[in-house]
Amino acid sequence: MMHADLIDQEDFRERLIALGLSIPPGVTPEQACELAVSGLSADRAVALRHLVEELLGGSATLLPNVREAISRHLLPALVPKPA
Numbered sequence: 001m002m003h004a005d006l007i008d009q010e011d012f013r014e015r016l017i018a019l020g021l022s023i024p025p026g027v028t029p030e031q032a033c034e035l036a037v038s039g040l041s042a043d044r045a046v047a048l049r050h051l052v053e054e055l056l057g058g059s060a061t062l063l064p065n066v067r068e069a070i071s072r073h074l075l076p077a078l079v080p081k082p083a
Contacts, residue, residue, distance in 0.1 A: 005059065009027075009029045015055075028065070029069035030073060
């Protein structure tokens with residue numbers, strides 16, 4: 001029997017917490033992303049960028065609400081700004 005790795009909102013929240021972000025329980029993926037990018041330092045931005053690359057490029061399946069929140073909130077916030 002095959003079973004896929006699924007990333008739901010709680011898994012996503014736990015991964016953000018592992019980066020040192022303060023994400024309260026019960027938040028939606030969109031709220032978690034908004035909290036993750038508020039007051040984003042350069043070091044945190046690098047760590048968050050690596051997490052996003054891992055999630056989007058990995059073999060795990062992101063639930064649609066998690067994928068949409070990443071696309072709407074994290075990706076735009078992590079795009080390097082022109083100097």
